[in-house]
Amino acid sequence: MDDCFEKIITLLRDRQDFVVATIVRKSGSAPRVTGTKMIIRRDFTLIGSIGGGMLEAMVTKLSAGVFESREFVLKDFIFLDKTDSAMDMVCGGGVKVLIEYVDPYDAEAVRIYEKAAELKKQGTEFVLITMVHEHIPFITGKDKWICTETAFYGAEDYDVQRITTSIREKFNHIEVELQEKNARYLIEPFYRFEQVCIIGAGHIAQKIAALTKELGFYTVVVDDRKEFANKNRFQTADEVRALRSLDHLSDKIIINHDSYIIIVTRGQSYDMKVLAQMLKTDARYIGVIGSSKKRDYTYQELLQEGFTKEDVKRIFCPIGLNIHAETPEEIAVSIAAELIKVRRGKAYDRG
Structure with missing residues (x-):
């Protein structure tokens, strides 16, 4: 709601x-x-x-x-x-x-x-x-x-x-x-209520959405591609939103301190665009898919754009607990486990 x-x-x-x-x-x-x-x-x-x-x-x-x-x-x-x-x-x-x-x-x-x-x-x-x-x-x-x-x-x-x-x-x-x-x-x-907002509607998002719904999160899936963001692909999600663009997301989706943001778009430039917007919200969790190399590059770009080191510390990247996941199903499990960890009050205990 x-x-x-x-x-x-x-x-x-x-x-x-x-x-x-x-x-x-x-x-x-x-x-x-x-x-x-x-x-x-x-x-x-x-x-x-x-x-x-x-x-x-x-x-x-x-x-x-x-x-x-x-x-x-x-x-x-x-x-x-x-x-x-x-x-x-x-x-x-x-x-x-x-x-x-x-x-x-x-x-x-x-x-x-x-x-x-x-x-x-x-x-x-x-x-x-x-x-x-x-x-x-x-x-x-x-x-x-x-x-x-x-x-x-x-x-x-x-x-x-x-x-x-x-x-x-x-x-x-x-x-x-x-x-x-x-x-x-x-x-x-x-x-x-706790809301998971999955931005990006690819294969990994499908697996994540099924798990977050089972875990009791109100699950919203967002993408700018109708062929990906639709109820046929995300039958368990509470809401599936096909937007015209990923700009001005805070005007299109409600994000507050009970929101968990999972960024799994189709490319690094899209991830960066979304991440910069999410850092301006008070979302409880902001996770971005990617490697350590991508993380370092992304953080440097954010700092150059004027974000602070404290802003950057809010980001969970690579997203998910380190269980050496490889398949979409395994990656979804690692992300769901990290959400549980944050939910239980262990937000920045990365061990």
Whole structure:
């Protein structure tokens, strides 16, 4: 699930208005999970992704009207088949998307988003509740609430308190849901989870993705080649992203302190491009495939680009524990073992 709150807070503090698109329901083979968010700026540039292709183009087009009227849009999008030029999406699925305006001068909205960002930074799990009116076409900060296992934030509301009680009864098992009983409420849990992002979708990536999923990591595979980054090749991955390029990755994928980055692209120049971007994040683990010779060259290049020795010390290269691995399967095992070592708090114990 996307963590956009830091970017939202940056925009709000800059007094920029924007639109947030959220997948609130998914069916079939839709490319992104429920709860995935995308931010649309006033100039129609995007932060994050809800699936690429024509879906994002149509949502962006709808956002123009949302900017103008400030009224939310709740719309279904159906993906007919993989050759359907109208949607250019994975076959046999669909999503319902909520497209809402966010006003930087809405004090209640700012407070709720600031609290969400604070809780996220603290590692506190919480659920965001949004009332999606059936007869009033606007969503403001007064229509949003946050509950943790012990705390509640937002205006007092009897119905929301009732929903909060229900949420707390099964707090760790809440899923994204658009409730449509007496009134419509969007329920969005934000739990701390560890994500492995594999950048590069070759043979080694296939083997790694299968292992990381088994180890309980939320597994995302990214490449700029559709013929490699697709669900047929990565059936167990939680998300498979075929991007137009590997530039500006932080605007396309969410990376935080619970992220583990595995860089296995198709060449050294691509590895360098990605690595330089990842060093600007606070990812918990950054590993790059390659030999000791490649490592030394890469580190020297990074230092010349202005990165520090402390930056370079964050990199795990050659990637994986030294078990003299040779085959893709063995390399994947060595990488998975290193991830476990980092997860257990032995990040820089390379022995």
